[in-house]
Amino acid sequence: MTAALPPAQGRLRSLAPLVVLTAAAGYFLLPLWWLFVASTKSRGDLAVTPGLWFSDLALFGNLKDLFTHEDGVYVRWLVNTALYAGLGAALATLFSAMAGYVFAKHRFRGREAAFGVVLAGVLVPPAALALPLFLLFSSAELTNTYWAVLVPSAVSPLGVYLARVQVEAAVPDELIEAARMDGAGEYRIFFAIVLRLVRPALVTIFLFQSVAIWNNFFLPLIMLTDSDLYPVTLGLFSWNTQVLGDPDLTRLVVAGSLVSVVPLALAFVSLERYWRGGPLAGGVKG
Amino acid sequence: MVSTPRRRLRPLIAMLVLSLLALAACGGGDDASESGSACAPSGEKVTIDFWSWVPGIEHAVELWNEQHPDIQVNLSKVPDGRAGTYQNYNNAIRAGRGTPDLGMIEYDRLPDYRLQNALENIGPCGAAAARDQFVDYTWPLVTFGEQDAVYAVPEDTGPxxxxxxxxxxxxxxxxxxxxxxxxxxxxxxxxxxxxxxxxxxxxxxxxxxxxxxxxxxxxxxxxxxxxxxxxxxxxxxxxxxxxxxxxxxxxxxxxxxxxxxxxxxxxxxxxxxxxxxxxxxxxxxxxxxxxxxxxxxxxxxxxxxxxxxxxxxxNWGGSTYAVFEGSDHPYEATQFALWLNTHPESVAILNEEGGAYPAAADGTRLPALTGPQPFFGDRxxxxxxxxxxxxxxxxxxxxxxxxxxxxxxxxxxxxxxxxxxxxxxxxxxxxxxxxxxxxxxxxxxxxx
CATH class of the missing domain: 3.40.190.10 (Periplasmic binding protein-like II)
Known part of the structure; x- marks a missing residue:
């Protein structure tokens, strides 16, 4: 009990975590700070002025160049990223919920075997699937299209697992039976009852999947060659590989990285409570 | 693992086989790749797929597209070769489709693609006749000393x-x-x-x-x-x-x-x-x-x-443009590649915006590459x-x-x-x- 301790020791106890957490926060925020400072600098200052403090303000010039370079392709990359990570995660969430519901509430032959296959899918790193996927999509003549990134992104084995656990925990069998008695069809039951009851888990699945899509750099790298289809990560990477031809691109890569962090940071902050619930979503009945 | 009775797996296997068959059917399209013995213009309006990672090259492509309504070039700005594009060429070659008509390849990577039989011989498409338009030492690097053969058009060099x-x-x-x-x-x-x-x-x-x-x-x-x-x-x-x-x-x-x-x-x-x-x-x-x-x-x-x-x-560095095997328009792709790397306006764009030091023999006469250079103390x-x-x-x-x-x-x-x-x-x-x-x-x- 803290109350029983001498005051000095109690203060020390509460101080230690604070120090550790502050240090950790500094460690994680420092690169972001560098990014912010660097994006305010001109090309010349970027190399020669100290990285963690400002020099002459060139942020607005950098941003203007960023949004106008190559006819404003950067804006397109942002929109593409929103499409891949947003629509892809939305589809993955819907499919996960459907599959999770079926695994949880329907009995059919090979259910556990099929579920085992899905679980095995969690263990396969996305990068390992990129080349086989490329060859498949190539024979379907779908490489270098939006579908090449969207279709693989709409699949989330982890989401199926989470959805199943959540449906089992949050949707009573009696409720479904009652709905059937009242004449509700499977689709009605799923959309009107199941989806509503597992909504918190769906948000979690959506967030996990959108981050997974955002981070899956390798898939668009090998699927896409038309830069109009790039997500922002691949676009910036592409610019960064061209700096030997045009060193001025460094400035745009830095500014572009900063801008690309903003939507993700906003999403994290505004949806923070779902994140906190995330890993435990299936563990405790809400 | 618990063994599953075989009959339960049967529908699953059937599904897998069916989907594979469906994919194979999609894939079995055009394997009629004509051998390019004679390289002739196709005589109709064509579009050429073109991959490059030179900054600013889109401006040269725009210029070409304005001047050549019948040969439109569709540019993909891809990452640097070693950062992914070479791998993408390899993947496409392996898949048997998806290589561009014309793609950027550095000198040191050309033999790799030549040995994969991935490059079209564009000598008959007008490249052999253009020999004098390029700096001497680039030529063996794009012909490999083969008689009457040219496998790429030099873009830039690095003396x-x-x-x-x-x-x-x-x-x-x-x-x-x-x-x-x-x-x-x-x-x-x-x-x-x-x-x-x-x-x-x-x-x-x-x-x-x-x-x-x-x-x-x-x-x-x-x-x-x-x-x-x-x-x-x-x-x-x-x-x-x-x-x-x-x-x-x-x-x-x-x-x-x-x-x-x-x-x-x-x-x-x-x-x-x-x-x-x-x-x-x-x-x-x-x-x-x-x-x-x-x-x-x-x-x-x-x-x-x-x-x-x-x-x-x-020489350190430098790149070329090669026509990939299976291109439907090797002649037009070659014409564009030659224009891109020898036409004064295009060469000037690649130099100014992409930092390319031209492989074209006349490239050294670009105004930007002659006379005193202010950054270098007017030397x-x-x-x-x-x-x-x-x-x-x-x-x-x-x-x-x-x-x-x-x-x-x-x-x-x-x-x-x-x-x-x-x-x-x-x-x-x-x-x-x-x-x-x-x-x-x-x-x-x-x-x-």
């Missing part, structure tokens, strides 16, 4: 010179080195000041192509091939001589270990910590944009020589570079495994700079790995 700080050389009392011996001596003198400045830097990053060029300058020949197979001599005598010189400078602690082309390098340049750079023609712009505060202080001299009074240079540096371009050995041959060769060499160099092994050990290892890689690709390697 090597010595960039140096005229002001600091004077301040340190150093003569511009004419030989490599003098260069090593100067490196020692600068380091002896103990003020943190170095004559130049050496790091394992972006090292392979640079070192190959220095070996090239000394008359080395890493690869050769004939009917019998490939010969690999990465550890030949001239290469060892180059290695030994740099080993000596490493042992004496004369070199900075800042990696070239990084922000660290830019800073070292701007803070007078590096007095020179053994670099290529395309590098002047990198210094200019990386360390703008050093304006007016740089000069350019020919590479130091192995024999006093000699004039040998070498006419391109005159020196042009002369270097005329002094490059034509016999250099790239091997089909440069990816392995360079990455091995760069890995091994880390150990050399740490003092864990000698430069010669690194050459031996690179030689060994390269031979193994060739053999792994079922290529015959003949004994020397």
């Amino acid at each position: 090597m010179v010595l960039y140096y700080r005229a002001d600091l050389f004077e301040q340190y009392g150093i003569e511009v080195p004419r030989t490599w011996e003098q260069f090593a001596q100067a490196a020692d003198e600068v380091a002896a000041r103990g003020n943190g400045a170095h004559l130049t830097n050496l790091a394992p990053v972006d090292f392979g192509g640079w070192f190959a060029a220095l070996a090239w300058q000394n008359g080395a020949r890493w690869f050769d091939w004939d009917d019998e197979g490939w010969t690999v001599t990465i550890d030949d005598e001239p290469t060892r001589q180059v290695a030994d010189l740099w080993q000596q400078m490493i042992d004496n602690g004369d070199l900075s270990e800042v990696p070239t082309f990084t922000e660290e390098w830019n800073r070292a340049l701007a803070e007078d910590q590096l007095l020179s750079w053994v670099g290529a023609a395309w590098g002047g712009k990198l210094i200019e944009l990386g360390a703008p505060s050093t304006e007016g202080k740089w000069a350019v001299a020919p590479l130091p020589q192995w024999q006093e009074g000699a004039q040998a240079s070498a 006419d540096i391109y005159q020196v570079i042009n002369e270097a371009a005329g002094n490059i050995d034509h016999d250099w041959v790239w091997g089909p495994t440069m990816s392995t060769t360079f990455s091995t060499l760069e890995d091994e160099m880390a150990g050399v700079l740490d003092g864990a092994q000698s430069f010669r050990d690194a050459l031996d290892a690179t030689q060994r790995e390269t031979v193994e890689d060739l053999q792994a690709q079922s290529l015959t390697v003949t004994e020397r």
